[in-house]
Amino acid sequence: MATTNKEPEIITDKNQMRKWSRAIRSQGMTIGLVPTMGYLHEGHLSLINESHKRANVTVVSIYVNPGQFSPSEDLSTYPSDFHGDLLKLMALPGGVDVVFHPRDLYDYKTTTTSSNVNKDIIDEKGGRVVSCVEERGAGHETWVRVEKFEKGLCGKSRPVFFRGVATVVAKLFNIVDPDFAFFGKKDYQQLRIVQRMTRDLDFAVEVIGSEIKRDSDGLALSSRNVHLSPEEREKALSINRSLFRAKSTIEKGQVNCKELRDSVIQAISEAGGKIDYAEIVDQESLEAVEEIKSPVVFCIAAWFGKVRLIDNMEINV
Numbered sequence: 001m002a003t004t005n006k007e008p009e010i011i012t013d014k015n016q017m018r019k020w021s022r023a024i025r026s027q028g029m030t031i032g033l034v035p036t037m038g039y040l041h042e043g044h045l046s047l048i049n050e051s052h053k054r055a056n057v058t059v060v061s062i063y064v065n066p067g068q069f070s071p072s073e074d075l076s077t078y079p080s081d082f083h084g085d086l087l088k089l090m091a092l093p094g095g096v097d098v099v100f101h102p103r104d105l106y107d108y109k110t111t112t113t114s115s116n117v118n119k120d121i122i123d124e125k126g127g128r129v130v131s132c133v134e135e136r137g138a139g140h141e142t143w144v145r146v147e148k149f150e151k152g153l154c155g156k157s158r159p160v161f162f163r164g165v166a167t168v169v170a171k172l173f174n175i176v177d178p179d180f181a182f183f184g185k186k187d188y189q190q191l192r193i194v195q196r197m198t199r200d201l202d203f204a205v206e207v208i209g210s211e212i213k214r215d216s217d218g219l220a221l222s223s224r225n226v227h228l229s230p231e232e233r234e235k236a237l238s239i240n241r242s243l244f245r246a247k248s249t250i251e252k253g254q255v256n257c258k259e260l261r262d263s264v265i266q267a268i269s270e271a272g273g274k275i276d277y278a279e280i281v282d283q284e285s286l287e288a289v290e291e292i293k294s295p296v297v298f299c300i301a302a303w304f305g306k307v308r309l310i311d312n313m314e315i316n317v
């Protein structure tokens with residue numbers, strides 16, 4: 001277990017990463033992996049702390065995955081600050097052992113290119129959708145899809161998103177070969193998708209979900225928060241406030257999901273947010289429920305200006 005502040009080893013090459021993992025494993029040590037897209041905040045650091053509790057060594061990956069962005073999304077403006085991330089990791093008690101920072105996980109060092117447009121992915125308007133990987137013609141053709149879980153919630157407005165997440169997480173699992181992997185519950189659907197993929201494809205990895213970290217005013221920490229103006233940030237508080245209100249209404253006996261959703265949609269819209277979805281779903285199956293009888297999660301995605309935020313609240317009745 002890491003105990004002192006230390007400078008992590010930075011590995012950019014996947015073969016070197018694999019070599020490092022094999023050497024660690026041959027010494028009988030366990031590996032915890034925290035996959036991130038960088039621009040680290042306390043939410044990420046809490047996942048690292050969870051890894052310290054369980055694993056002998058911790059690897060943080062920092063990689064903004066083009067496979068989960070469609071060309072119309074915010075890949076080019078996704079915030080990054082690799083140097084700042086390293087400073088945060090070094091200031092963290094226990095630090096991390098390795099930062100895996102690959103340049104391009106879809107570069108196979110071949111000259112083969114292909115226009116492998118995946119014709120299966122159709123967006124809500126009936127248009128064909130590709131990710132930034134296919135747009136670059138990188139020749140990558142293999143995608144992991146968790147078919148039911150990827151459809152609802154974020155999958156509706158981001159049709160290539162979960163296919164890209166499942167694929168890059170599978171790649172990271174194959175390269176890093178961790179015993180444990182840590183994901184935040186802020187990205188609830190993502191967590192369930194990774195857990196299902198891990199089960200279905202027999203990865204020998206224990207996938208652990210970690211609680212949502214919030215700012216002192218309740219806003220869920222997110223790298224994209226940096227793009228909010230102060231006014232937009234204030235408006236965005238309507239998300240967490242309405243979720244907390246819904247939770248207490250449910251605890252007082254409200255079970256009707258339509259009424260709960262309507263009131264949250266109204267509060268966020270009145271604050272100036274544009275709702276993408278507000279759904280109450282079963283915690284395990286992610287299927288929408290009409291009446292609350294078992295553990296649910298209330299999931300929200302909404303736009304404030306150009307920033308799309310997500311948040312959710314588990315409600316255990």
Ligand SMILES: Nc1ncnc2c1ncn2[C@@H]1O[C@H](COP(=O)(O)OP(=O)(O)OP(=O)(O)O)[C@@H](O)[C@H]1O
Pocket residue numbers: 035036037038042043044046047182183184185186187210211212213214220221222223224225
């Ligand atoms: N507030 C948070 N609390 C706990 N975990 C979090 C939080 N925010 C992100 N994570 C987790 O950190 C991991 C890496 O997420 P990522 O790097 O995409 O950061 P992010 O803040 O979610 O970015 P964004 O929301 O802008 O996409 C994911 O497992 C994610 O769920």
Ligand SMILES: CC(C)(CO)[C@@H](O)C(=O)[O-]
Pocket residue numbers: 035036037063065068165168169187190
């Ligand atoms: C899991 C992940 C690192 C895959 O790119 C990303 O979706 C994220 O940061 O949540």
Ligand code: BAL
Pocket residue numbers: 037068187
């Ligand atoms: N944390 C989710 C990564 C994304 O929005 O692409």
